[in-house]
Amino acid sequence: MTYKYLLEIGVEEIPARFMEQTISQIKEKFENLFKDERIDFHDIKVYGTPRRLVAIIYGLSEKQEDLHELVKGPAKKIAYDKDGNPTKALIGFSKGQGVNPEDVIIKEYNGEDYVYVNKVVEGKNIREVLKDKVPALIKSINFPKSMRWGGKSFRFARPIRWIVSILENEIIGFELDGILVSNRTKGHRFLGKKDIEINNVDEYIDKLRENYVIVDQQERKNLIKHGCDRLVKSKGGNILEDLELLEELTYIVEYPTPLLGRIKEEYLKLPMEVITTPMKEHQRYYPVVDDKGRLMPYFVAVRNGNEEYLDVVTKGNEKVLEARLEDAKFFYNEDIKKPLEDYVEGLKNIVFQDKLGTMYEKTIRLVELAEKISEYLEVGEETKKDVKRAAYLSKADLVTKMVYEFTELQGIMGREYGKMSGENEIVSLAIYEHYLPRFASDELPTTTAGAILSIADKIDTIAGCFAIGIQPTGSQDPYGLRRQALGIINIILDKNLHISLGEFIDYALSIYKNSKGLEFNKEKVREEILDFFKIRIKNLFIEKGIRYDVVDAVISTGLDNITELYVRAEEFNKWIDKEELGEIIAAFNRVAKLAKKASSDIVNEDLLIEDKERDLYRIYINTKDKVDEYLRKREYDKALDTLIDLKEPIDNFFDNVMVMVEYEDIKNNRLGLIKRISDMMFSICDLSKIVMK
Template identity: 35%
Template sequence: MSLDFLVELGTEELPPKALPSLSQAFTQGITSGLTAQGLAFGEVTSLAAPRRLAVVIKGLDNATPKKTQQLWGPPAKIAFDDAGNPTKAALAFASKNGLQPSELTTANDGKVDKLVVDKTTGGEATESLLAGIVEASLAQLPIPKRMRWGASRTEFVRPVHWLVMLLGDQVVPGDVLGLSTGRETRGHRFHCNQTLSINSPAEYASTLEQGYVIADFGRRQAMIRSQVEAAAAAINGQAVIEDDLLDEVTALVEWPVALTGQFDQEFLEIPAEALISSMSEHQKYFHVVDGNGKLMANFITVANIESKDPQAVISGNEKVIRPRLADAAFFFETDKKQPFVSFRDRLKTIVFQAQLGSLYEKTERIGQLAAAIAGKIGADTSQAQRAGELSKCDLASEMVLEFDKMQGIAGKYYASAQGEPEPVANALAEHYLPKFAGDKLPESDIGLCVALADRLDTLVGIFGIGQQPTGSKDPFALRRASVAVLRLLIEKKLPLDLAELVNLAIAQYSSLPKADDLTERVLTYMLERLRAWYEDSGISAEVFLSVAAKQLTTPTDIDQRIHAVAAFTQLPEAQALAAANKRVSNILAKESARTAEVDNNLLSDDAEKTLAQAVANMQAEVTPLMAQGDYQQSLKQLAALRAPVDSFFDQVMVMTDDSQVRNNRLALLSQLRDLFLQVADISLLVPAKA
């Protein structure tokens, strides 16, 4: 027999950004607990709203499955004395299993007669286990800091007020977090500030909806999206709905009602990014753009009540946003009254890192390094240096001090307004890209140069003072900086040597305490990030290691080789050729005395003659392909060597007694291996255990 199960924990308003993860973890903890008890169940639904976490599980077994097992005791000759009376061993076995001595039986376990008891386990009522499972799940929730309230010693992320637990239409007895279970929930804090009785799990969502609570997070989110889009369309605009903001707003309201407000047109003279930041971060408003993507003087807020006077709610929100936008306007105008370059002097008092100097000194290094990189890719070196020197100026502006997400963007506006060349101004914003995994990259060459210079300067500086990441600690975000550099080089197809770039970055510092092996340490760290990057994209570690064996330091070249090897592994000949290369590698590792050239006069076996001719022909075919960097086609053509290689190993004895013939055959194998080594060491594609 199975029944539906409902648990709902009622709380004060939960942290909105954490609500989805708390809900998911709560559900996972409960289902894991049920599974551990061997209980079967059907569909699982997670529900979460600002003041509640809930889970509904259909078709939950009403008891744990029964299992019968034989428990063997001591041998019969030890369990009974000569008179047939039970010994201490028998009495202990009987007591352990809840039996009277007269109930003991014996059976043969295949070797000897022993005491035995058939014991049935399981069959426990599910309702007796549920409170413990729920409490265990709540204890494991990802809550960084728990709180206490009142005189209670109970701890949770927010004070808890009620607990609903139903199995079928019956309340599950128990206590969790100091609350006794029941069937009473609560409606909307304003629309229905009263208790509501839940008759069964199936009626949970509909009962709450009557109390002005949409318990389903996903449904509530879809309602908000639909309402916001409709509100924007009503004013001939389009709402910009960012996923993070949508999640947060969904976690803030139980009964969503989208309302449209407006602000003064004059505020549109402020950089749109500042307005958007103010509306989304501080007020949780969605901004609206016109058909050309230009910001409109409107916003859409999602209220948690269905007001009888919605205009009063709108007016209240308009009054709240106006001073925020006025602050942004004030900061913008104040900053514009002084030369943008004057902000740079303020960077002298802002420490980048105690041992590495100020932000001013960092921009000096960035400028020099950006110019050097620009020279390598054919970009304007003077503009690259200028952009590097100005890259952090806006960090000292009033705008960025108030709206930190405006860094770079504010600099772009200020530099442009004061006559800096457009490539320089654009680079001030672009050099922060990419900001996160999958983010867009700079579009301009100058932005690209400064982006590389900024991150390389940080990497070599922090490694140079011995503060590279350890474990989970990465205070200077060097992992992200490394991946950014690699993405910039690879995705922008810049054939630059990473070792050379690292050395250029080191050269910008007057001294670094640990500079002896600095280049090697930085390169090793960055290439490890490259390995993880490829693994995340589905390319195996063996493929990466086969290319890494060549110890290359040009990321674009590494990338081409890795994709070529990955494509090669899909060919039917790949496995056999990789195994053959491994075999060749092992043979050659043991034999150092061999000639470099193949003497055709020493070739006697048809199979070795065929292989020698195939290798010679292949050298002529793939050499121009290798020179062009067409590694994929090179490996595709080299796959044709499988048949002559297989025949060679089937028919030819390499380690013959004749030293001249042996060395000649080793030279042939060496040439074969070198053909593949021009791309990668494909012998590493064979698992280590092979």
């Protein structure tokens, strides 16, 4: 016989952003629990609403599987006397295991015979397991932020108000800091009953539906999406898609009912983001657009309730949005009374970071750093001019009333106000693009000016934070340095930019030393930042399908040109299937190991007295020129092929020439040759990092 089990944790409203990872976590914890406790099950469904976390387990076995355990006892020579009779040692062991002495078996262990007992531990009933283990499971659920309440001994996202625990139709009670565990739940906060009795697991979802709670989040999501689409199609429009907003709406309502509201035409004269940002970020409304992506005078909101008095609710939402848009209109009209450039001076009153100065000081650093990158990339004079202008204006919108009220609009308003102030299209767009990418799946800068400015801004922040000891630790990254490093890497790869990362980190640190007089070990901080980038580079390359050991082999060359590293890694990833790989790695490792003993790479041809060492030196000279040329042309596959050509002469050298001879000059000369070959091979990749399959 199999069972169904229901666990509902009733809570005060949990933030929507917690829900997805919490649902995944609960499912994983139940799976691990049943695996550890030797209990079979068919399926686990986990649901979440603002006021409840729910797990329903199907096909639970009646009890744990019996545990067959082989228990080791004393050695045979101790367990029996010379006549083969059980000794006190065996009798005591047997009694302790609940068997007779004649029930033991003899098995060898480490060359000696021991007595063993095949012990069967009968599995516990599922009721016992649930009663014993579920409280600990609840306590183990982690949240980005949690709290204690009412003197409880554990933390949770929000206070737990009730718990439903039912196996089929039987309450499985347990102790959890005095919280009531029963078969009674609550419906919708305003529309449902305050006390609902659940007689069995099968009726749970339907009873809550009767009380205006849609337990299944996917069903709520579908209701929202289809309901919104139906409303806007009636007006010939489309929802302005926003997956994050849909996710949030799904987890802030228990009984979703979309409604269509109207926007006054006068507000549509504002820039699109000025309208949509208050709608989405503050009110959780969907903007409506036509087939060309232009805003229409409608919005869609999602009510947590039914359709009763929906017209009244709609009018209320219209009034709330109108007040928001009226504020936005006022801020916008105030801001455009002067050009964007006039706001730059106000950045002196905004602190970037206590030790790193104001946003104005950051702006001046950006101008200098962006100019340096422009020169390095040898962009055209017009682009240099645009980059410098965009850098100077990049943070100006932070002083405006619109961005002060709606911080999500930073960069967006800079772009709009730049256009209105007469700045050209590239400058205006670069002001917006220098914040990109803002999150993992965000767009990247489309213009060269925007890419350069974005890199400069992010390098300045990373360099400054590392210089004063603010580095990401664990889950703590208050300045988003990991995200900014990934942003730099993705921009460089997207634009195929060949930049020495170390050179610009060094330059950014120098600016801080010169302008702020910061005291720090520049070389140490530079290496820390490069190591920080290496971790991000490695993870990103692996995500792109490159073997982890190939990434290690390429990164170990010490290159800091991300684009070249990626191309080299891609080529190596294809090349690594060569049949000769094992032999090549063996030769490489022989060279690399011995090269560590060399004090220099100087080679005196007059001291090359053996045929095989002269052959190796000659082949090295020819190969070195080829490798340098292949690397210069970025023909990495051909550079890698030279490693195959080197294998035989290297093997011949080691098989016929003694390196560590007593004559110092000859020994050092041979070590110098080995070091030269090693350095050349390392300039391509570090084959010692490759793991043979």
